[in-house]
Amino acid sequence: MSQDTLFDKVWDLHKVSSLPGGSDQIFIGLHLIHEVTSPQAFGALKDKNLKVKFPYRTVATVDHIVPTDNQSRPFKDNLAEQMIETLENNCLEHKIRFFNIGSGNQGIVHVVAPELGLTQPGMTIACGDSHTSTHGAFGSIAFGIGTSQVRDVLATQTIAMNKLKVRQIWCENQLSNGVYAKDLVLHIINKLGVKAGVGFAYEFAGPAINSLSMEERMTICNMSIEGGARCGYINPDEKTFNFIKNKLCAPKNEHWEKALTWWESLKSDEDSIYDDVIKIDASKIEPTVTWGITPGQSIGINQQIPLLDELSPNDQLVAKEAYEYMSFKPGQSIKDIPVEVCFIGSCTNGRISDLRIAAKVLKDKKVSKNVKAFVVPGSEKVASKAKQEGLDQIFKDSGFEWREPGCSMCLAMNSDKLIGNQVSASSSNRNFKGRQGSPSGRTLLMSPAMVAAAAINGKVSDVREFIHE
Amino acid sequence: MKSEFTPPIGKISHIYGQCISLIGNDIDTDRIIPARFLKCVNFDSLGEFVFEDDRKTLKGRHPFDLEKNKNATILIVNSNFGCGSSREHAPQALMRWGIKAIIGESFADIFYSNCIAIGIPCFTLSKKSIQEIQNYSDNKFLFLSIDLKNSLAKSKDLNFILEIKESSRKMFLSGEWDATSTLLENENLIEKKFNQLPYIKFNTHFL
Numbered sequence: 001m002s003q004d005t006l007f008d009k010v011w012d013l014h015k016v017s018s019l020p021g022g023s024d025q026i027f028i029g030l031h032l033i034h035e036v037t038s039p040q041a042f043g044a045l046k047d048k049n050l051k052v053k054f055p056y057r058t059v060a061t062v063d064h065i066v067p068t069d070n071q072s073r074p075f076k077d078n079l080a081e082q083m084i085e086t087l088e089n090n091c092l093e094h095k096i097r098f099f100n101i102g103s104g105n106q107g108i109v110h111v112v113a114p115e116l117g118l119t120q121p122g123m124t125i126a127c128g129d130s131h132t133s134t135h136g137a138f139g140s141i142a143f144g145i146g147t148s149q150v151r152d153v154l155a156t157q158t159i160a161m162n163k164l165k166v167r168q169i170w171c172e173n174q175l176s177n178g179v180y181a182k183d184l185v186l187h188i189i190n191k192l193g194v195k196a197g198v199g200f201a202y203e204f205a206g207p208a209i210n211s212l213s214m215e216e217r218m219t220i221c222n223m224s225i226e227g228g229a230r231c232g233y234i235n236p237d238e239k240t241f242n243f244i245k246n247k248l249c250a251p252k253n254e255h256w257e258k259a260l261t262w263w264e265s266l267k268s269d270e271d272s273i274y275d276d277v278i279k280i281d282a283s284k285i286e287p288t289v290t291w292g293i294t295p296g297q298s299i300g301i302n303q304q305i306p307l308l309d310e311l312s313p314n315d316q317l318v319a320k321e322a323y324e325y326m327s328f329k330p331g332q333s334i335k336d337i338p339v340e341v342c343f344i345g346s347c348t349n350g351r352i353s354d355l356r357i358a359a360k361v362l363k364d365k366k367v368s369k370n371v372k373a374f375v376v377p378g379s380e381k382v383a384s385k386a387k388q389e390g391l392d393q394i395f396k397d398s399g400f401e402w403r404e405p406g407c408s409m410c411l412a413m414n415s416d417k418l419i420g421n422q423v424s425a426s427s428s429n430r431n432f433k434g435r436q437g438s439p440s441g442r443t444l445l446m447s448p449a450m451v452a453a454a455a456i457n458g459k460v461s462d463v464r465e466f467i468h469e
Numbered sequence: 470m471k472s473e474f475t476p477p478i479g480k481i482s483h484i485y486g487q488c489i490s491l492i493g494n495d496i497d498t499d500r501i502i503p504a505r506f507l508k509c510v511n512f513d514s515l516g517e518f519v520f521e522d523d524r525k526t527l528k529g530r531h532p533f534d535l536e537k538n539k540n541a542t543i544l545i546v547n548s549n550f551g552c553g554s555s556r557e558h559a560p561q562a563l564m565r566w567g568i569k570a571i572i573g574e575s576f577a578d579i580f581y582s583n584c585i586a587i588g589i590p591c592f593t594l595s596k597k598s599i600q601e602i603q604n605y606s607d608n609k610f611l612f613l614s615i616d617l618k619n620s621l622a623k624s625k626d627l628n629f630i631l632e633i634k635e636s637s638r639k640m641f642l643s644g645e646w647d648a649t650s651t652l653l654e655n656e657n658l659i660e661k662k663f664n665q666l667p668y669i670k671f672n673t674h675f676l
Binding site: 013014016017019020021022023025027029036037039040043044048050053054064065077079080082083086120122123128129130132143144145146147148149151152155156157158159160161162194195198199225226228230249251255256258259262294314317318321411412413430432433434435437439440 | 493494495497499500503504505507508509510511512522523525526547548549552553554555556557558560575576577578579582583586587634635636637638639640643645648649651652653655656658659662663666667668669670671672
């Protein structure tokens, strides 16, 4: 059993009681909600005649269903309009702060909370969304929950949960040029598998992690869940504190000093005990692309899609399913596979640094005429910053469509969808069958820089050929 | 859809029903219920859309479309079932289709919590035992009687010792698996914790 890790410390700090049966009652410091997984929870409160216990500890935004072409109200899609109205009404009735479209602070919930300074070290954070693990980048313990648990948090500010084990993933050396956080996390998931993290929190550590910016760290923690780990985190440091400083909801003045003193004390002890430790050499990682139907099915850009007998027996069943669904041949190179749609966005890679990197690749280049390419900023703040820097113009000049903020084609709950068996190069997090809106659509996950390179060439490409520094 | 749906309530100690076998590892919640069906403000109509895209692709040959499975209540799955999105819509859709319990090699964490929260016990068995059940129920009707008190599953021909998290087993046996009321019993402790947490004090700008 783990001891004295940041996870243990934050868990113990938030433990309200031991419940009969062995799970713990855990206080949730920050609760984030959105339109998809909250309406039924508010409905259940009404049925049980309960109130929201600490309305100030819940913050709402709208992201999954928002259209990215025309956001004027009412939305063209009646069901989407009904969902946003329900959220608006629930927030109004229960006095929950809601960052709506046009507020300047709306966006994907996991992009918005950090940029508002809501996400802070040492907190427990829950949201009805599996990518809540993103917030662990700040040294918080953050995890996705289902709607029944959203109800529990609204009613009690606590949830019942079994304590997780802790696996440290020590990333040695440094990522090489043209290789990004997305490549690192795809590589980790490939090495450990998509279910290795079940029952675990992942602590990402080591020189390669320390060198990452806060936005890159968010990309890593975001995809913990794709490796099966409901929670992923990184011990906070100066970069963490500097990121939070002066944000809208950050502690101010004398409170800032107190916060800083506390945050500086929050990290895994040097002699802390982990349930497991894994080492990864970051310098060996190439730009990484998925070829299959799980985020674990990835290879380096210069590798071939694995043959069945190169895979462990446990991976062969899903591999067979993937060959068939993707219509790719075992042994085929991933490089040069034609792509028809290029998507830059999502809670994994829809932040300003992602847009900057992609724009740098696209500057003075044109998107291939066979490709439909679009970029969806992660939030209104990201969009406005990008415009200030002229990034929107670089995207538009290259042939990318510039859209309004939302989750968009990461999960295709709005009208941004693949058609038929189109192949998309996507900076999002899931390549599941049908994930991007077409039951036969095919998704190749990669870094935003790699998506930009694929858009220019109309096929999977090595972004390092575009970077001359 | 089958007969009128009534959600489970109170103690769950015994489940009897026909098995339906679904073969495949890493079956994610997008496949269980595709995202376009999440555009709803209640769960009522999800049952008929469970595995919608997989079923359309298989044109009537999907286990959830086979006539022989239409009254099945115990779902048999392989490893990492329910991975991906946290959408509770996935177990809600399975439950509304008629599933009352799931036995598998392993489950994704959030999916497991969601099942427990809505009254669907999830049990694990070895890969070998799961294959044994899947082979058997491929050819014949397999009716299992699950006894939660002793973690046993019995049929005419097959017997298994099931594994389930002790906390979940106790919750079902006591009928306290609907967590809200259990959590609310500690209201004083919740208030106390709120006042103790360091960051509550320095987050005056929080909202």
